[in-house]
Amino acid sequence: MYSFKNDYSEGAHPAILQRLMDTNQVQQDGYGEDAYSSEAKQQIKNIIGNQQAEIYFVSGGTQTNLLVISYLLRPHEAIISAKTGHIYANETGAIEATGHRIIPVDSLDGKLKPADIEQVLADYSLRPHVVKPKLVYISNSTEIGTHYSKTELTELSAYCQSKNLFLFLDGARLGHALMAKDNDLTLADVSKLTDVFYIGGTKNGALLGEAIVFNRTDIATEFDYHLKQKGALLAKGRVIGIQFLELFKDDLYFSLATHANAMAMKIAKVIENKGYTFLTQSSTNQLFPILPNDAIAKLTAHYDFYVWKPLENNCSAIRILTSWNTDEEVVDQFIEELEEYL
Amino acid sequence: MYSFKNDYSEGAHPAILQRLMDTNQVQQDGYGEDAYSSEAKQQIKNIIGNQQAEIYFVSGGTQTNLLVISYLLRPHEAIISAKTGHIYANETGAIEATGHRIIPVDSLDGKLKPADIEQVLADYSLRPHVVKPKLVYISNSTEIGTHYSKTELTELSAYCQSKNLFLFLDGARLGHALMAKDNDLTLADVSKLTDVFYIGGTKNGALLGEAIVFNRTDIATEFDYHLKQKGALLAKGRVIGIQFLELFKDDLYFSLATHANAMAMKIAKVIENKGYTFLTQSSTNQLFPILPNDAIAKLTAHYDFYVWKPLENNCSAIRILTSWNTDEEVVDQFIEELEEYL
Amino acid sequence: MYSFKNDYSEGAHPAILQRLMDTNQVQQDGYGEDAYSSEAKQQIKNIIGNQQAEIYFVSGGTQTNLLVISYLLRPHEAIISAKTGHIYANETGAIEATGHRIIPVDSLDGKLKPADIEQVLADYSLRPHVVKPKLVYISNSTEIGTHYSKTELTELSAYCQSKNLFLFLDGARLGHALMAKDNDLTLADVSKLTDVFYIGGTKNGALLGEAIVFNRTDIATEFDYHLKQKGALLAKGRVIGIQFLELFKDDLYFSLATHANAMAMKIAKVIENKGYTFLTQSSTNQLFPILPNDAIAKLTAHYDFYVWKPLENNCSAIRILTSWNTDEEVVDQFIEELEEYL
Amino acid sequence: MYSFKNDYSEGAHPAILQRLMDTNQVQQDGYGEDAYSSEAKQQIKNIIGNQQAEIYFVSGGTQTNLLVISYLLRPHEAIISAKTGHIYANETGAIEATGHRIIPVDSLDGKLKPADIEQVLADYSLRPHVVKPKLVYISNSTEIGTHYSKTELTELSAYCQSKNLFLFLDGARLGHALMAKDNDLTLADVSKLTDVFYIGGTKNGALLGEAIVFNRTDIATEFDYHLKQKGALLAKGRVIGIQFLELFKDDLYFSLATHANAMAMKIAKVIENKGYTFLTQSSTNQLFPILPNDAIAKLTAHYDFYVWKPLENNCSAIRILTSWNTDEEVVDQFIEELEEYL
Known part of the structure; x- marks a missing residue:
């Protein structure tokens, strides 16, 4: 996890x-x-x-x-x-x-x-x-x-x-x-x-x-x-x-934040490419993508995050936070799973 | 210092x-x-x-x-x-x-x-x-x-x-x-x-x-x-x-406090032996010895402490605090100076 | 006034x-x-x-x-x-x-x-x-x-x-x-x-x-x-x-309130009869009738009240409060003016 | 009372x-x-x-x-x-x-x-x-x-x-x-x-x-x-x-206070004349005379006041307050009783 x-x-x-x-x-x-x-x-x-x-x-x-x-x-x-x-x-x-x-x-x-x-x-x-x-x-x-x-x-x-x-x-x-x-x-x-x-x-x-x-x-x-x-x-x-x-x-303060943002943007790009939208337009380290509930369920097997807001059409907004310490290898693996489930 | x-x-x-x-x-x-x-x-x-x-x-x-x-x-x-x-x-x-x-x-x-x-x-x-x-x-x-x-x-x-x-x-x-x-x-x-x-x-x-x-x-x-x-x-x-x-x-919590107390008591004993008294009777890591002002002045050359309360007869109470980290070698040197000045 | x-x-x-x-x-x-x-x-x-x-x-x-x-x-x-x-x-x-x-x-x-x-x-x-x-x-x-x-x-x-x-x-x-x-x-x-x-x-x-x-x-x-x-x-x-x-x-407490309410209802009835509505449905001593601004202007010559909320079509809601002490003769005169202006 | x-x-x-x-x-x-x-x-x-x-x-x-x-x-x-x-x-x-x-x-x-x-x-x-x-x-x-x-x-x-x-x-x-x-x-x-x-x-x-x-x-x-x-x-x-x-x-404000003070001073004078003292030196409408407890007990038959502070020698300080409305006839009667009991 x-x-x-x-x-x-x-x-x-x-x-x-x-x-x-x-x-x-x-x-x-x-x-x-x-x-x-x-x-x-x-x-x-x-x-x-x-x-x-x-x-x-x-x-x-x-x-x-x-x-x-x-x-x-x-x-x-x-x-x-x-x-x-x-x-x-x-x-x-x-x-x-x-x-x-x-x-x-x-x-x-x-x-x-x-x-x-x-x-x-x-x-x-x-x-x-x-x-x-x-x-x-x-x-x-x-x-x-x-x-x-x-x-x-x-x-x-x-x-x-x-x-x-x-x-x-x-x-x-x-x-x-x-x-x-x-x-x-x-x-x-x-x-x-x-x-x-x-x-x-x-x-x-x-x-x-x-x-x-x-x-x-x-x-x-x-x-x-x-x-x-x-x-x-x-x-x-x-x-x-x-x-x-x-x-x-x-x-250091700025490079840590840059890393956090970069990790979020890497994830955001994949979601956008897949045609999904976001609850808010973020270019910082907090993302609120709107995803199908079944994809969300699959992601929870390996990843911890907040389900932010249940929406219509069996979708929900989730909250993904990246940080100064977010592991890029994990991000890449998360992206891989995203691409599979979306 | x-x-x-x-x-x-x-x-x-x-x-x-x-x-x-x-x-x-x-x-x-x-x-x-x-x-x-x-x-x-x-x-x-x-x-x-x-x-x-x-x-x-x-x-x-x-x-x-x-x-x-x-x-x-x-x-x-x-x-x-x-x-x-x-x-x-x-x-x-x-x-x-x-x-x-x-x-x-x-x-x-x-x-x-x-x-x-x-x-x-x-x-x-x-x-x-x-x-x-x-x-x-x-x-x-x-x-x-x-x-x-x-x-x-x-x-x-x-x-x-x-x-x-x-x-x-x-x-x-x-x-x-x-x-x-x-x-x-x-x-x-x-x-x-x-x-x-x-x-x-x-x-x-x-x-x-x-x-x-x-x-x-x-x-x-x-x-x-x-x-x-x-x-x-x-x-x-x-x-x-x-x-x-x-x-x-x-x-660890208890041994650290024990050390702090021991350092204070080592100092206290010397002061007592020299015939000086204290503002309060402490057996913990805070001492309030009453010392002649000229001895206090000499101690301030190498040691930092609070002068707590000016008293009569050219004496003052000072506050000496020892801690989990107090260096026993420094205490020994402080005692040496005390014995010299008192 | x-x-x-x-x-x-x-x-x-x-x-x-x-x-x-x-x-x-x-x-x-x-x-x-x-x-x-x-x-x-x-x-x-x-x-x-x-x-x-x-x-x-x-x-x-x-x-x-x-x-x-x-x-x-x-x-x-x-x-x-x-x-x-x-x-x-x-x-x-x-x-x-x-x-x-x-x-x-x-x-x-x-x-x-x-x-x-x-x-x-x-x-x-x-x-x-x-x-x-x-x-x-x-x-x-x-x-x-x-x-x-x-x-x-x-x-x-x-x-x-x-x-x-x-x-x-x-x-x-x-x-x-x-x-x-x-x-x-x-x-x-x-x-x-x-x-x-x-x-x-x-x-x-x-x-x-x-x-x-x-x-x-x-x-x-x-x-x-x-x-x-x-x-x-x-x-x-x-x-x-x-x-x-x-x-x-x-x-006494109840009869005073009864009087205040009665005075308000007397006024409210006239306004309703004239086909005007209210901001809120009150059967107590506070009325919020919605009246034409020109009628409101005329009323202010003899009466003091709050203009509560400007609305569309040259109308506004006003607030009329009656009390334990409201003079029924004045109310009757107010009604007369209302009937004239509305 | x-x-x-x-x-x-x-x-x-x-x-x-x-x-x-x-x-x-x-x-x-x-x-x-x-x-x-x-x-x-x-x-x-x-x-x-x-x-x-x-x-x-x-x-x-x-x-x-x-x-x-x-x-x-x-x-x-x-x-x-x-x-x-x-x-x-x-x-x-x-x-x-x-x-x-x-x-x-x-x-x-x-x-x-x-x-x-x-x-x-x-x-x-x-x-x-x-x-x-x-x-x-x-x-x-x-x-x-x-x-x-x-x-x-x-x-x-x-x-x-x-x-x-x-x-x-x-x-x-x-x-x-x-x-x-x-x-x-x-x-x-x-x-x-x-x-x-x-x-x-x-x-x-x-x-x-x-x-x-x-x-x-x-x-x-x-x-x-x-x-x-x-x-x-x-x-x-x-x-x-x-x-x-x-x-x-x-x-009016000043004449009311003047009356209150005068009533207090009238009482104070009698107590002084009798050789009794006060807890505080007041020339206003609050008196704190020190009286024998037995005299105090007798006074309580007709007068209400606070026993302020028990003192030695069977005495206590009491608090006497006069006001804008203090009745001079009652004060005279109180004085009479004081003279009797002291």
Whole structure:
């Protein structure tokens, strides 16, 4: 059995583990005050071309989302998110638990456009009987594999700025978005076009860890207190600092995502060639092909994946995730079976 | 320079890193549903002799404390803690941030006794104008190096039970308490005498990780939701599961704490022999000797530690922490210098 | 100018003010421990035929909703509400501010049916990655003037019970629902079919005040603490107790609602006779007639009301609210104008 | 039996009830947008001589405290209060329930001095492991009957400003403080020397109601949302507006407090003359005389009051509260009995 269920099925990229080994005996201060974390932060600032950025390392995506949002908002302020947004669909009310409403927006491609935001602002205008929308949450790549073009993100960013809304980009799979073949955004663009975003490590080869990037010093002046208060400040902050140091050495972060995408595209091509379609148009590491149920049943003999959505005509959409560690030989064998069953 | 500032200055015990390496390529389900975590939980249940226990792995102590307390309490219920308790003294209001008052109690030795609790219950009796004390929080070893005897914990436990109060033991340094030479408690005793406790990994050789142990199934039936909601559920839950698997193999957890304690006692003995006293009576890995300021100044040339409290007669209390990784050769050299300066 | 904007435009029914005068100099204990509140509670228990009820008086509807919901739910539990539900549409995120998600359901008539709940339960099944739906919130009459039949409420109640969900009925305008000509529910039925509900005073003749009724003693055992903690426990609890005492003397509460409904129905009949329709089918004191914009413009010369929703063909829905205090002479004059303009 | 238990034992001053009657039939907009509330706010601005003030009417003191504090503070910020402060001693953790720690300070006279604050700032300096003290909460008069002199408040105000701390004055009994014979503060002084304060109505003759006064427009720009979200925005806002309109007409507010104080002082004088002392030095409407237990026992035959604190030598401190409505004839009779028993 081989699992295409997610991109966090294994441990970490070997180079990361090796770096943890190599630095293991060096004494460092705790709580993120270690030299590795400092160096890793500086490295990221250089790559995004923004020396004003404030960077914090934390252990997971839900934690990141609740930390950032509850730090930026006042109690009566709300978040706008696509219904498929991770904070709305998959985080057990973590945001509401910090006191804020998420206003869900229907979106076929998992992305938000200025018109979506405009509609919400119109719907939420009866001050003070409604919450005040103040932060727009987007994911790139999205939870359904799509990603933002430079034009889309630029337009959304300009609209948010004109309405005095924070724009927060969830980058749990930011590497996969930026390495998509049809992508035209860079990490530097993301830093310029958002107020805050995060670079996901957990889903791209780290043991654990995300890098939160506030793009302006002034919006994060007391975030250190917040990290500690929410239980997110690791005593051994080095554990994540070291990993990001390695991830952004020699572009490892990008090459891992490139591999994951390539494996997905290899599978996608076969499915397309066979005349089958997809629930969403993905050029990243998440595929949602619509396949006949009998073919799906056969595939489950050797492969693990989620059956995403039962559809008509004895078909279902399944979810296939590839990762930094996906074995190309297994992919080739999977493709062989696909060609046989379809 | 060698640091005695804390017990989380280095990475992890090499055996733990090795285990992470060995298991790295094995695919597992995410979110704590991996085989390693299951095995580690079973192992702990066996050691504490309690098959009804519910165990969860999380990344740090503050996170543990806020998770457990906010899960067990209703909004109007409060916590009783020593003023030195970590939740009152060092966690940035993490508990209050979940909505609950901590009622602080003065305690010279950092421990709580039934009489302390009784006084709080008397002070907080004017229902409904005051919060309802409902949970007693203790640390073992305490934040000032002391530890509970079996008699003390038994009496406190019986009192809490008689008053329908939860007893929660913070075990960030539980290994050090249980391995103290004058200790008569076992891990199984701790499980029997408390409602919930945690076994600290971060301060005893793990990269990160604490094991929360609910001693009765019925008080943790929906804790999984809570973990996720508070951002504490790691996608790669294996990372902590694997570490605890190793920590409780061949009693590594206990031998690491034994080493830390031994190093501290070696230092303590010299200080005592020289006729100096301590701020608190510790037989664990935290020492608070009271030394002349000029001797302290000389020690800072080669050693890093906290000056804890300036005292009269040109003396100060300093804090010396030893750990699973403290180098005995350095300790011997430190002792030599101590003997010279005192 | 006469206002049909809402049912809280004036002070209180004169009999209520008189009762406040009559009792003014009598000394009583504070914080709801006064004899008037006790008597008023007993009176309500008698009327609903439920001696197990626990009753609390508070000052407003949003306060009631947040008090009840945050008391009943654990942090990871969520509420199901119609999108038009007051807690979702008009309370500035008061519920989310206590940490809970409201799951909104589309409903044309503002009411919830078992099938709506069933769909939400299916959507929220991926434990622990989603919140746990635990409380169903309904309003009777609804925010758009409709009301539940005995059959509807009985079916919903049975469904909730079968799924272990709390059923909470917002009765801000409960009098108007129960006095609707086509209503077959009694206050006693409401008590039997829900876990908790409230009887709205503010919108039916009181200066301020709502009566929260928990229908079972065991679900409200420590609600007194909660009231105080949320700032809802009035020092002069008598102020609301006295009003409810008067409201439920000689069925004043019901006759006031009957008047409000009658005034609305009188207006509705004319509009129907003229061949115009309504946005919603109301037999209570809230009407949403769809009228030509020019007629609406003429009406605004003498009457105040909300233009609810612009529609096609130069028409709009307006909202007309009548109340316990609506002057029948003004209604007759309004009807005259209506007949002229339509 | 006559009650000296508190100053909210009766309804409202008759002039207030009369005003509610007189205005009862006038239609007004809801939610504090009525003309009475506007006029009352303007009247208060004139009296305090501050046109930049932002005023909000709410229903009670605990509600006020939680509203103001949770609005002004960020999640990691804390409050400094005397241990006797109402928010610490008597409000069921209402502040902690909004997520903030209250740092309690021992104070014999119930007041805070700059040195108290300075000590707290020193104790809470280990950023980010401790909360950040940001707001100083004081009561005037205090919960034990004392009051601030102009010098004391000026010094505290200057210190808070120098440390960038908010100064919030709880004026539940502000009238009694300002009308004390040895007082030299005015309402205008209070407005100049604090960031925010409230004028208590409930304990000085209103049915219910407190006036929150933000002394600078810029610190309350979105408080309207907050009021609604916390359930504090009354549909019939007029109910409190009308009362404050009456309270500040012809100085009724001050004359009511003057009466309450005079009645207390009359009693105090007799006790002093008899050679008995007090637990605290009060010149307001709260007395804490220390009397022999047998005298106390005799007094309880005709009078209701709290036995505050058992003391040695068969004595106890009792609490006597007088109010706007205290009957001077009863006071004379009480004095007669006192003279007999002492």
